[in-house]
Amino acid sequence: MARTPQDVTETELAILQLLWGQGAATIRQLTDALYPGGGTSHYATVQKLLERLEAKGCVRRHRSGTAHTFAAAVDRDELIGRRLQAMAEQLCGGSMTPLLTHLVRAKRLSARERQDLRDLIDELDRQNKGKGDRR
Numbered sequence: 001m002a003r004t005p006q007d008v009t010e011t012e013l014a015i016l017q018l019l020w021g022q023g024a025a026t027i028r029q030l031t032d033a034l035y036p037g038g039g040t041s042h043y044a045t046v047q048k049l050l051e052r053l054e055a056k057g058c059v060r061r062h063r064s065g066t067a068h069t070f071a072a073a074v075d076r077d078e079l080i081g082r083r084l085q086a087m088a089e090q091l092c093g094g095s096m097t098p099l100l101t102h103l104v105r106a107k108r109l110s111a112r113e114r115q116d117l118r119d120l121i122d123e124l125d126r127q128n129k130g131k132g133d134r135r
Helices: 010-022 027-034 040-055 076-092 097-106 111-128
Strands: 059-062 069-072
Touching: 010 027, 010 040, 010 059, 010 069, 010 076, 027 040, 040 059, 040 069, 076 097
Parallel strands: none
Antiparallel strands: 059 069
16 A cells, blocks of 8 residues: 655745756755856755655655656645545544535635536536445
8 A cells, every 4th residue: 555645845845846847856956046146055945845754655766867757646636635534534524525616615616617517516426426425
């Protein structure tokens, strides 16, 4: 069974966002993106953050060549799902309904976004038909 990565800090999340957006990168490339013009202390900071992310199972290190490259080992949707579930547990007793209802009401959804949401609900209803409603 795959190990669920631990939650990440905001600074670690900034590194993951870069890796999701640009793909695998070296420590130098990540340092330059996060701290333009940064020096050795910034490089060391990014290196330490990558070590923590690797220990958490969120990034993978590729050791080919002289400079190691790092790639995200957790995808964005997985992290979003974990964080939303944790938020639902913390604020709503585990129920996603109040959380989702608030998000939909708080942000004015476009007609396209509302239709996408309806399509998703219809698709989930079709998938659950015959399986029983598992919540």
